[in-house]
Amino acid sequence: MVSLALVYKNRIPRKAFPCWDEPIFKAKFDIALEVKDHLTAVSNMPQISKEKTEHGTTIFKFDTTPLMSSYLIAFAVGEFDYVEGMTKSGIPTRVYMVKGKRDQGLFALEIAIKAIDWYNDWFDLKYPLPKVDLIAVPDFNMGAMENWGLITFREVMLLADPQKSTTRMKIQISLIIAHEIAHFWFGDLVTMKWWSDLWLKEGFAKFMEHVLVHYNYPEYHIWEYFVGNNFVGGFELDSLKASHAIEVEIDNPNELDEIFDNITYAKSSCLNRMLCYYLSEPVFQDGLRRYLKKFQYNNAETIDLWNALSEASGQDIDTMMSSWTKHMGFPLVTVSQTIEPDRRILKLHQSRFMLDGGKDEEGHIWQIPINIITSSHQNEERKFLFNKREQEFVLEGVKPHEWVKLNSGTTGFYRVHYSQDMFQGILQAIENKELKMLDRFGVAEELFALVECGKVQADEFLTLVETCVKAQESDYVVWSALENGLSKLANSLRRHTDSKILECLNKFICNIFEPLAEKLGWEPKEGEGKNYCSSYFFKTYPF
Template sequence: MTELTRFYQTFQPTHYDIFLDINRAAKQFSGKTTITGTAKTQAIAIHQKGLVIESVQADGQNVSFTTDKAADAIRIDLAKTGNVTLMISYQATLTDSMMGIYPSYYEVNGEKKQIIGTQFETNFARQAFPCIDEPEAKATFDLAIKFDEHADETIISNMPEIRNENGIHYFDTTVRMSTYLIAFAFGELQSKLTTTKSGVQVGVFGTKAHQANELDFALDIAKRSIEFYEDFYQTPYPLPHSWQLALPDFSAGAMENWGLVTYREAYLLLDPDNTALDMKQRVATVIAHELAHQWFGDLVTMKWWDDLWLNESFANMMEYVAIDALEPDWHIWETFQKSEAAAALQRDATDGVQSVHVQVENPAEIDALFDSAIVYAKGARMLVMARALVGDKALRAGLKAYFAAHQFDNATGADLWAALGDAANMDVGAIMNSWLEQPGYPVVTAAIVDGQLTLSQLQFFIGKGQEIGRQWQVPLNSNYTAAPAILTDKSVALGEYAQLRKASGQPFRLNVGNNSHFIVKYDQTLLNDILNNVTAMDAISQLQILQDLRLLAEGGQVSYAAVVPLLSRFANSRSTVVNAALYQVAGNLKKFVTPDSFAETNLQTFFDQLSATQVARLGWTAKTDESNDDQLTRPYVLSAALYAKNTDAIAAAHDLFTANQTQLATLPAGIRVFVLTNEVKNFGSTELFDQFLLAYRRSTDASYKADLCAALTSTADVALITRLIGKFEDAETIKPQDLRAWFRGVLANDDAQQAAWDWIRNDWQWLEDTVGGDMEFSTYITVIAGIFHTPERLAEFKAFFEPKLATPGLTREITMDIKVIASRVDLIEAEKQAVNAAVAAVVE
């Protein structure tokens, strides 16, 4: 049902008293919620979902009500408008959907245990208590919880516990906040605490299945992140504590509940002695992201879900700003370039993609807004552009003013642009709205026309796209002063190229630093000039050349065959970002070859050539003096050598496996996945499969479990593939939160793809019942679209998903992904012969 009238328009709560009595054994809870607020009309609606409402009182008198299941509502008729106190009593059931109030399952020494946690974003608070479950409906909350308590259990919430009476835990009154940020959890938890310089208590909590030292890294990052943000925002952290909680079952990566941030265990807890650097960086940025939200999202919240980007894009940028300040040796902005920027540019080039700012009314469609490549990654790139335009001084001054004006309240994107614009004395909104309100981005063509250096912009598409005259205000960031700071027109002439080149002394470049959201197509003269000077360029510039050529090739504007002979120029770079970009292009060549064909043998030889020098330099094990770049580059080149079926690489990995067979978890985390996968692919057996599957079930190390998943899903044994898919619906082995990674691994395996595709089509209803309420659900479709590349698979994809186009929350994803697969099929048909010939030529 379309929610054209938001419930907040009829009833505006100011305070909630919430009492919950939770019985884990029965998976039931009862509740009593008292809401004080203002009724704007006599007929009001309160959100609820799955609650059995027993009674409703208004100012102490029973009132009639009806339950409107379609609208997730209790509809109440009041005797008068104005101030009113509602008291609603109800019963409900704990869910197993990782939404609302739900149990998380884990084992300690073979004993099964559970802790209770919550997940209320986007609109699942209504599954826990009746409320106006909309971001704008901010109120204060008093929470009291009783549960079937055992000895040695802990209960935590957004605010500190102030007393325990008759087994009821009472928590301090919250500040004014949105319902989706309420959280609590209880069970047998261990914790480590510290205090920031300003006196905020910081804690990390996890189950006792983990070693105590697995909490240390997160505690350090959380403490220093809060201290950094208090300084950067020039606004104090507004709560007495900041708890970070790892839940064994958690659908998303993490959730910014105010004062009680919840995380998937993989993104909070880690072995400080054996975790790869890139995983440490991932955990650090996730923590910094969620803590950025404590101000941007929690203190000031978007007015409605159409401004979701306001929360997520900003936190996505700030996680890098923070970690760059806390760990400067990590050069974390390089990670932004090879992950966020690449994802945004790829996704945003498909016709029909959503804009960053999206109108949405139907609550069932809200979860579909969480397109990570757009709302998170593209939005963050927009804000990086804005930061570059206004500078850090104006950014910080604008944010301080923004927080002061809107704290404990709501805001829109226009409010942010106004604050930044005032601080920078610039119409930031006019520039940014061209990026915020329309989908896609331009390719800026730089060409010499009749001796003149000219620039023009046109929307860039991968696959078929309808040109409708979209234009952007493009921050060009050129290294030539003749180029305007911002390209506002369709085209512009900069002057006589020969004179400009002579005066500059360097090749003409656009988007220096790769911070603006566009790509560049240089004509052959300009491109040759760049390539002839490429070794003198910094790593980001080299990444950008490879990135733009890859996208232009995907979009059919240049030939992949022309890109192939350029790759060897970058093969010996010691920069991680260059290697990431290089092997992304090389990896894309795999779609042009048929498995076990002569063309694939040539491609494997090419991979061997690209990686040989680096493999010899880096080896399999870390050296005492190696750089962060060396650590992060090693996985790219080892993976390439193994794809190439390099006999030395296969033997080296097998030797490492044999030497560590009794303690595989202690293999160096940076190479462990390659050792395990190599063993399954080249030395596999039923016994090895059983050994790995048992290790997966027993381990609590998320990084090791991910490596085992990657290894197991690479098997070519049909019987083992069948057994593996048989575990997909066994939550004792594969938790629903982890299933997508297993499904993707099997689907990407040529020997197993058919079985995985058959499973998801046959058991789609089970999947929908199990994880269908999750904002990540549609990404199962994204995963399929990222792999399929034949006309037959496209036809099967359409046959299965087109009948589901009317499903709320799936419509855009299905439509987009049909285009994604179709464009890949067309590209392969057009380019396959030329690409294979180009690869054959470079390996002769």
């Protein structure tokens, strides 16, 4: 099979035909392809004619595209099989592949049809093209590419063997398809003016892929997957001095490769989730709908999105979110408490989290959405906007014996360093099985990060591990965070001159994991969850 996807990453459009190959220069395209008689050609739009020539070739002509950027043009030529279906809105949908793999396209077809219909409703804006094609390309050098109406995929990112593909692989495929189809709105219909706002489409597609899968495939527990991949991936890169801001100047398109990373994808999607949670999904959704309808078939900048969300929420979203997108790094919130008979006074301090334990010379201040739960109000969050270096917040109706936890649900892109008395309360909540899974994961992930940067002693983390064992912790995502910390600790001790210390740690680890291994066994058991896919086994691919 011969195929050509005109993708922005490799700047191919100008090699195929003369064009102003920049996102702001949109045009309508009429495409015709002359190919050998035994081959088929597909492109962004439906075929309108097919004419044989006297030279043993066929000319395929396609309908005129809508107004679009050149990097979204695609065409493919080859000997294809396909499976097809129809969306509720009447859009013919096909999945193309090389001959002999037709049955492997059925799962992708199901997801694509669901995605078109669901996004139509969620964005309140119908997919404007008359068809949707997805094509599996052998040896495709990217994961996938959102060419409008003809999405190109690496084979393994689209095709699923009904008999052999694992649930983990199906999760990956569902996310990738949801991601690329989200681009039909974020990227194709509304395009960034310049590559400096690459995050404007990638961060939203990355977030929306999880929203779609959450609503359509709840058995995948996709937010567990999200925190294990996007939070961890975003934190790891953004805690380094060599990180970069989300909104970063691009002087030449050749610099684009430098920002196809976990800042543009993982961190951006985490900030979208944080903002959605802070505003509420209906308000966030209203803002996105305003943005898409105002700038459809046009180009936009980050400020245009903030303005739309400000209109929907009545809040100054530009000031709030620019503190995140225009600066590298993320905050560490240090919190202590004063306990009074019927209320709790929290004192918060913010600074940049630095993995090497150093100080941030810039001294930036973030506007941080703080959401708090207590033992008596676990389903009734208190929300504050923390926008100073230090600030006090008063929680009324909190008894002296109650624990208090920040960043409920691990929705905010920040880490928390608790005072010792507050941390003991959280340990007790874990032992009593009062904290939900995403909160337990957040505590485990951020605690070892504090060990790494030298703010917390390693024995505190080991105490947390022991507490999880006492509580009979059984959730995989929590254990992945605990295991990650133990592995890093063991790797550090391997370089220690005293081998007895490592020996003691190894015995501790064996005592921790042996009962768990015996309980789980090697073979799957009835009733065990088979759907979770964690960052430990599957790293997010930047699509």
